[in-house]
Amino acid sequence: MSTHTTRPMSQALVAVKKHLVWVVIAILVIWTVLPFIWTVSSSFKSTMEIYRVPPTLIPRDFSLHGYQGAVGFEGFWRYWFNTIFIAGSTTILVLFIGVLGAYGFARHAFWLRGPLLLCILVPRILPRAGLIVPLYVRFAEMGLINTYAALIIAYVASGVPLATWIITGAFGAVPKDLEDAAKMDGASMWKHLWHVYIPIALPGVITAATLTAVDAWNEFPFVLAFTTGPQVRTLPYVLYMLRATEGIEDWPLVNAFVVLTIIPIIIAYLRLEKHVVKGMTAGALK
Amino acid sequence: MSVEQGVMGKPPSARKRLRLKTVFPYLLIFPAIFMVIWILGISVIESFILSLQRFPFFITGVPEFVGVQNYLDLFRSMVFQSSLRVSLIFVAGSIALGMLISLGFALALYKLVKSRRYFSALALLPYLISGVAIGTMWRFLFSGDVGLINMILRSIGQSGVAWFSNPTWALLILILANAWGRSPVSTMVMLSGLQSIDPEIYDAAKIDGCTPWKTLWHVTLPQIKPQFGFSLIWLNFVAFSMFDIVLAMTRGGPGRSTEVLAVRMYYLAFEHFDVPGGAAILIMLLLANIIVSAVVLKYFKV
Numbered sequence: 001m002s003t004h005t006t007r008p009m010s011q012a013l014v015a016v017k018k019h020l021v022w023v024v025i026a027i028l029v030i031w032t033v034l035p036f037i038w039t040v041s042s043s044f045k046s047t048m049e050i051y052r053v054p055p056t057l058i059p060r061d062f063s064l065h066g067y068q069g070a071v072g073f074e075g076f077w078r079y080w081f082n083t084i085f086i087a088g089s090t091t092i093l094v095l096f097i098g099v100l101g102a103y104g105f106a107r108h109a110f111w112l113r114g115p116l117l118l119c120i121l122v123p124r125i126l127p128r129a130g131l132i133v134p135l136y137v138r139f140a141e142m143g144l145i146n147t148y149a150a151l152i153i154a155y156v157a158s159g160v161p162l163a164t165w166i167i168t169g170a171f172g173a174v175p176k177d178l179e180d181a182a183k184m185d186g187a188s189m190w191k192h193l194w195h196v197y198i199p200i201a202l203p204g205v206i207t208a209a210t211l212t213a214v215d216a217w218n219e220f221p222f223v224l225a226f227t228t229g230p231q232v233r234t235l236p237y238v239l240y241m242l243r244a245t246e247g248i249e250d251w252p253l254v255n256a257f258v259v260l261t262i263i264p265i266i267i268a269y270l271r272l273e274k275h276v277v278k279g280m281t282a283g284a285l286k
Numbered sequence: 287m288s289v290e291q292g293v294m295g296k297p298p299s300a301r302k303r304l305r306l307k308t309v310f311p312y313l314l315i316f317p318a319i320f321m322v323i324w325i326l327g328i329s330v331i332e333s334f335i336l337s338l339q340r341f342p343f344f345i346t347g348v349p350e351f352v353g354v355q356n357y358l359d360l361f362r363s364m365v366f367q368s369s370l371r372v373s374l375i376f377v378a379g380s381i382a383l384g385m386l387i388s389l390g391f392a393l394a395l396y397k398l399v400k401s402r403r404y405f406s407a408l409a410l411l412p413y414l415i416s417g418v419a420i421g422t423m424w425r426f427l428f429s430g431d432v433g434l435i436n437m438i439l440r441s442i443g444q445s446g447v448a449w450f451s452n453p454t455w456a457l458l459i460l461i462l463a464n465a466w467g468r469s470p471v472s473t474m475v476m477l478s479g480l481q482s483i484d485p486e487i488y489d490a491a492k493i494d495g496c497t498p499w500k501t502l503w504h505v506t507l508p509q510i511k512p513q514f515g516f517s518l519i520w521l522n523f524v525a526f527s528m529f530d531i532v533l534a535m536t537r538g539g540p541g542r543s544t545e546v547l548a549v550r551m552y553y554l555a556f557e558h559f560d561v562p563g564g565a566a567i568l569i570m571l572l573l574a575n576i577i578v579s580a581v582v583l584k585y586f587k588v
Contacts, residue, residue: 024394025405031387032408035423035466038434042426050432054441097317104314113311120318123326125519125575127527129548130568133555134329134336157325164318218416220530225556236418240534243422251432258419265414273407280410280471281478 043067043255050251066252070260073238075230083234083261086148087216090155094212095205097156098163103193105164106171117168123161131158132225139226146228154226155216163208166279170204171197207279210272214265235261330572337566343559356566366567368542369550372457373526376546379461380525381518384469388517392476393502406477413470421534424463425450453543456536460544463531468524472517479513480506515586522578526571547571 037057042050046063049056070076104110105117135154136145144150174197198205223237239257243249269276337356339349360366395406412420427434428449436446449455483506491501507514529548532538538545538553545553547567555564 021394021397024390025398028391028394028405028409031466032412034434035412035427038427039423042432053437055434055437097321101315101318104311108311108314110308110311116315116319119322119327123322125523125572125579126326126330127523127529127548127568127571127575129527129529130333130551130571131326131329132552133561133564133568134333135325136555137332137336137561138329153325157321160318160321161326214414218414218418220416220418220533221552224533225552236416236530239416239418239422243534249429251426251429254422255426258422262415262419266411269407269411269414273410274403277403277406277410277474280474281406281481 039255039258043252043259045252047250047252063252066250066254066256067260069250069253070256073257076238078230079233079235079238082148082232083217086151086155086232086234087213089148089152090159090216091209091213093152093156094159094163095209097160098167098208099193099198099205101160101164102167102171103189103197105168106174120161120164123158124165126158128158128219129221132221135222136225145226146232148232150226151219151222151232151234154222155219159212159215163212166204166208166211167201170201170279174200203275203279206272206275210268210276213268217265330568333565333568336562337569339562341562356562357570360563360566365542366550369545369547372543372545373528373547376457376461376464376528376544377522377525379458380464380468380528381521383461383465384472384521384525385514385517387465388469388472388476389514391473392480393506395473395477396480406474409473410470412467415467417467417530418534420463420467421531421536424459424466424531425535428455428459450536451540453540456540456544460528460532460535463535464525464528467531469521472520475513475516475520476510479510483509511586515582518582518586519579522582523575526574 041057041059043066044062044064045056045059046061046065049059049061049063052060101120105113105120131154135150139145139150139154144153217234218236219234220236220240223234224240227233227237239254239261242254242257338351338353340352340356341347341349391409395402395409398405415423426432428436430436430446430448430450433446433449435449439446447455449459487505487509488501491505496505527548528546529552532544532546532549536544538549548571551564551567551571554560554567
C-alpha cells in the first residue's frame, strides 16, 4: 500500500493513522445516516413487516400504506401550506431586516455601535422554549393567539439575531475599494447592496437564509403554545400530535410523516449545501 | 453621498446632510434592533417581573408582589429539584458527548482532502431536522417492539430491552438523540478552526518529534481554543434549552426521569397555570446560559 522507505514501525503508524481517519469517517456516516435509513425503510413497510425479525432493510412487501395515511390525514395539505407560508414569510422578512442591519453594522461607524451589536448577539442565548411564557401573555393581550401573525412575529424576532450576525460577518469581508468604486458610480444604496454586497457575500446570505428557513420550518414550541386550532398549525405540530391520537402506533404512517416533513429541507439542502457548509465553516457562526 | 441624495430627493443643505449622515446607520439597524428589543428584550423583562408576582388565577386578577418567593417555592418543590437534577445530568452528558464527537469528526474531516466537502455536508445534515422529527426517529430506533436496536438484539438471540421504561436508558437515549441533531454545528465550528491553522506549525511539530497525541494536545487544541469555547457555549445552550426532542420522544417520562427544566417550565405554565413559576424557570435558564457563556468567554477568549 504504502511506498514509504522509512522504518517499518513508523510505516505501521502511518498506516494506522491513515485508517483511523477512515474508521472515524465510517462511524460518522453510520451515525448520521442510520436513523434516516431506518425511518425511510420502515415508511415503505406494511404494518406487518414492521414487526419482522430479523428486520429487513429493503421492504419485502413494499407498501404505500403509510404515505396514503399521511397524505389522507385530515388537513394534511393545510398544514403543508401553513408551514411553507410561515417559513417563507419569515425568511423574506428576516433577510430584509438582516441585510439592512448588517449593512449598517459592517459599513458604518456610529455612536453605540458596539453595544447595539451586542444587543443583536446576546439574544442567541435565549432559550426559545422559554419565550413561550412571556410571549403567550403578550400575544393574548394583542389578540394574536392562533394567527399567522403571532408565529411570524415570534419567528422573525428569534431569527433576526443569527441572520444579522452572519451577514454582518460576510459583509465585513467585502473589500472596501469595491464600495468606493460603486459610490463613485453614483449607485444608490439598494443597487449597491444588490450588485456589490449580496453577490460577494452570497455564501453568508444563503447560510443565513437556510438557517432561518429551517428554523421556521422546524419550529415547535411556539406552535404548541400560540395556536389553538388547525388553521395556522404546522407540520412539526401534527407529527407531535400523531402520537397522542394513536393507541398502538401506526409506525409506517408516523415514519411516512417524518419523511414528508423533512424531505423539502433535504432537497433544498442538496442544492445549497456547498454555500451552507462554506458559510458555516468560514467562521460565520463565531 | 449619493445615498443621502437618494433619500432626500434633492441635494440637501450641508447641515441637513450632516444630520442625515449621522442618523442613517441607525435607520439601517432600526428594524433589527426593534424586533430584538420589542419581542425578545421586553419578554425577558416581563418574565422577570412576572416571576416576582403572584396572581389569584392564571394571569388574571390583581398581581401581588412576592419578591423571590416563587424561586424559593421552586427550590423547595421535589418536582423542580428532580427537573434540575435531570437537566444538570443531561447538560453535562450532552456537552461531554457533543465535544467528543465533534472534535473526533472534525479532526477526521480535516484529514480528508478531496472528499472533505461531501462528508462535511453529510455531517451537517442532522442539524436541519426538526426536534420533533429527531425525537420521533430516535423513539422509533429504540422502540420496544419494532425498534432497530431491539430487532438487532433479537436477531442475535438476545431479548429486547424496554428502553423507555428505564429512567437511565431513557436519559441516555435523549443525550444521544440531542448529540445527533445538535452537535453538527460544533463539528463545523471546530472544522473551521482546524482549517484556519497554519500548516507550517505541523511541520515544526514533526521536526520536533511530536507524537500525534502530543501534537493534538500541544499544537492543535491550543490553536482552536476559540472554536472549542464556542462549541462549549453552543452545546451548553442547546442542552439547557432542550424541549422539543423530549416532548416528541418521552414527554418527560418514564416518571419524570427525562423532564428537563424547559419541559417543566412548559408544564408548570400551561398545565398547572403557574405562569410566574414558569417565568422564574426561564430567568434561571437564562442566568445559567449567561454564566456559562461568560466563564467560557473568559477562559477560552472566544
